[in-house]
Amino acid sequence: MRKAVFEKSEQTADNTALFHVIDPRAFKRQLLDELCDLATRVRTIAKHSAGARFLQDMLPHRRAMLYFTQPSTRTFLSFNNACHILGMRTSEIRDRSISSEVKGESFEDAIRTFSSYVDVIIMRSREPGRAAQAAQLMDTIARPIPIINAGSGRDQHPTQALLDIYTLDRSFSGRGGIDGKVIGMMGDLKRGRTVRSLCYLMRNYVSMRLVFIAPSHFAMQDDIKMYLREQGIPFSETERLEDVLPELDALYVTRMQSEWDSPNESRDIDFTPFGVGVKELGILKPEGIIMHPLPRGDEIDPSVDSDPRAMYWRQERNGMWMRAAIFLKIFQLEKSIQQLDPEDFSIQITGA
Ligand code: NCD
Numbered sequence: 001m002r003k004a005v006f007e008k009s010e011q012t013a014d015n016t017a018l019f020h021v022i023d024p025r026a027f028k029r030q031l032l033d034e035l036c037d038l039a040t041r042v043r044t045i046a047k048h049s050a051g052a053r054f055l056q057d058m059l060p061h062r063r064a065m066l067y068f069t070q071p072s073t074r075t076f077l078s079f080n081n082a083c084h085i086l087g088m089r090t091s092e093i094r095d096r097s098i099s100s101e102v103k104g105e106s107f108e109d110a111i112r113t114f115s116s117y118v119d120v121i122i123m124r125s126r127e128p129g130r131a132a133q134a135a136q137l138m139d140t141i142a143r144p145i146p147i148i149n150a151g152s153g154r155d156q157h158p159t160q161a162l163l164d165i166y167t168l169d170r171s172f173s174g175r176g177g178i179d180g181k182v183i184g185m186m187g188d189l190k191r192g193r194t195v196r197s198l199c200y201l202m203r204n205y206v207s208m209r210l211v212f213i214a215p216s217h218f219a220m221q222d223d224i225k226m227y228l229r230e231q232g233i234p235f236s237e238t239e240r241l242e243d244v245l246p247e248l249d250a251l252y253v254t255r256m257q258s259e260w261d262s263p264n265e266s267r268d269i270d271f272t273p274f275g276v277g278v279k280e281l282g283i284l285k286p287e288g289i290i291m292h293p294l295p296r297g298d299e300i301d302p303s304v305d306s307d308p309r310a311m312y313w314r315q316e317r318n319g320m321w322m323r324a325a326i327f328l329k330i331f332q333l334e335k336s337i338q339q340l341d342p343e344d345f346s347i348q349i350t351g352a
Helices: 002-009 029-045 049-056 074-085 107-117 130-138 158-171 193-204 222-231 241-247 278-283 302-306 312-330 334-338 344-351
Strands: 063-068 089-093 120-125 147-152 182-186 209-213 235-238 250-253 289-291
Touching (some): 029 049, 029 312, 049 074, 049 344, 074 120, 074 158, 107 120, 107 130, 120 130, 147 158, 158 193, 158 250, 158 289, 182 241, 193 222, 209 241, 241 278, 278 302, 289 312
Parallel strands (some): 063 089, 063 120, 120 147, 182 209, 182 250
């Protein structure tokens, strides 16, 4: 059922067209490469005031709604700012208790109402499957608008995975890209939606390998492991970071997702071996990178921040450019950016 939805409406016959963004499995290599390239073009154009004005003229006739009923800092702000970079206006609901859902309005009626006023809905929910449900509804109404999943419970976070791919791609740009790399994912892999989504995207890269590093209670779930096996993506699992750290090209660290704890679930689990500090930096390859979707707990010592291999602050900024690229694809404006030489704007400025 779910498969049919994303095949029908997320990707059309044009291999790279984009409408809803719900499930990372809908993304193929060609589209990923195009989004990464678009994100870089947008960030280059935005550096110059003439370029920034050009971008502002991309989507002034469109409106976006940010429907975030679960806490968010980076995802909310980067989507909001990506909208503003492209001249799109935004409205938001961040608390269900102030929407008519408290009067008993159904989720479907609420989404349909939002869709009457805006051209895209970006939504984050505590429940898995909500964004997919909204996208399904859109496929039945007269004026369907795209739905973007900005995090659905413990399940998926597709746009985070896209910005993670962008970060990996940029970091490995002089070294053959993501193909052939060894990527470690560490922490609470059981309940972390970012790593689950990133695993789905990995089928687009060749000769790469995953290493899961987690306490056994918070190991990667079987559904993802089954997917990786089906796709022929090799992976291994360990509880000992020091055994695998020397072979990693990237270490993707995650925090303990204690908001999902059943009573005392994580209380007796020692999470300290699943962190990065000065000692681990000494073992990591000189060109290895450290990523984290943020927010962090204690798992990355702040002293790591100043190491050039710490990529998480750049990663969060990459999210804004990647989300701008997603909007350009959804509204089919990518060509007007791809035809430009981003440096044109610097010439204009210099000449002015
Ligand atoms: C992540 C999330 O919300 O899943 N944060 C984010 O979107 N950058 C990761 C987390 O909360 O641990």
